[in-house]
Amino acid sequence: MYERHDTPAALPIYAQVSEVLIREIAAGRLADGQRLPPERQLAASHQVTVRTLRKSLKILEDKGLLERIQGSGNYVRSNPTAQSIYSMFRIELLAGGGLPTAKFLDIRDCEKPTDLPDFGTSNRGTRMRRLRFLNKVPVAVEEIWLDANCGTVCADEVSDSLYRYYQVKLGFWIARAEDYVSIGKTPDWAPPDFRQPAGSPTGFIERLSWEQKPHPVEYSRTWFDTETARYVQRLK
CATH class of the missing domain: 3.40.1410.10 (Chorismate lyase-like)
Incomplete structure (x- = not known):
């Protein structure tokens, strides 16, 4: 799914993954309060390493779109004001x-x-x-x-x-x-x-x-x- 060639202004892979997740939250495919799959499973589904996935999830957390609960998992949080690189792509x-x-x-x-x-x-x-x-x-x-x-x-x-x-x-x-x-x-x-x-x-x-x-x-x-x-x- 992700472009792995390196161009001067290309989005890094972790940013591409975060954009996919942000757009899925905005589209309602990932609902408020929904628990995400385990990180290893989620990383495999996006064809990235767990380390890369965690950098993606950190972007969501910083935007108020993800809550990490120790021992429980990662939960989607709705934040209508959150902006992304492709916010204006309709x-x-x-x-x-x-x-x-x-x-x-x-x-x-x-x-x-x-x-x-x-x-x-x-x-x-x-x-x-x-x-x-x-x-x-x-x-x-x-x-x-x-x-x-x-x-x-x-x-x-x-x-x-x-x-x-x-x-x-x-x-x-x-x-x-x-x-x-x-x-x-x-x-x-x-x-x-x-x-x-x-x-x-x-x-x-x-x-x-x-x-x-x-x-x-x-x-x-x-x-x-x-x-x-x-x-x-x-x-x-």
Whole structure:
């Protein structure tokens, strides 16, 4: 399930495991008060060592999502305010949860086309196209535009979590976003791995994202396969 190759901005394995558990708690697949399986069994199910698993569980404990009771076990605790690396990724498998990963198809600097909404302060931007997965199942294709004045995206360093990359490599973070959900058609550049062919009706999300300034700096559009995934927004 987990990516074991080492890239400059890749999530470490223990963080990937914690993200899976956090998303399963948010989806209700792990309920408040539920006792987790013994650590050795849980580690085996996630194909990691017990030592790695314990680092994952420590992240959950620090976020108030886990209570360790000596001699009894580890218990899930609901915490609606807990944030994770993928807190703003709203697509889940139909059964709930799923670890998000991505395959970049194309990254290039170019002039913003006229069909994009107004965002940023430059007439140029970095356009990123990628195929999104949940638990290695292709669920969506994305086209993301970052305003050129926010910095240069390096194809050799960029990772699955763009928001984390922005913060670590470009020195800013996304503070809020607005999503507009509707129906769209699969773009003609979608790869064959995305099971909905070009022109097919799909779920469609447009997003404008803001950093700490009053104007948005990123625009994205996502086409997702409604046969395998759904858009989820949980109110807190």
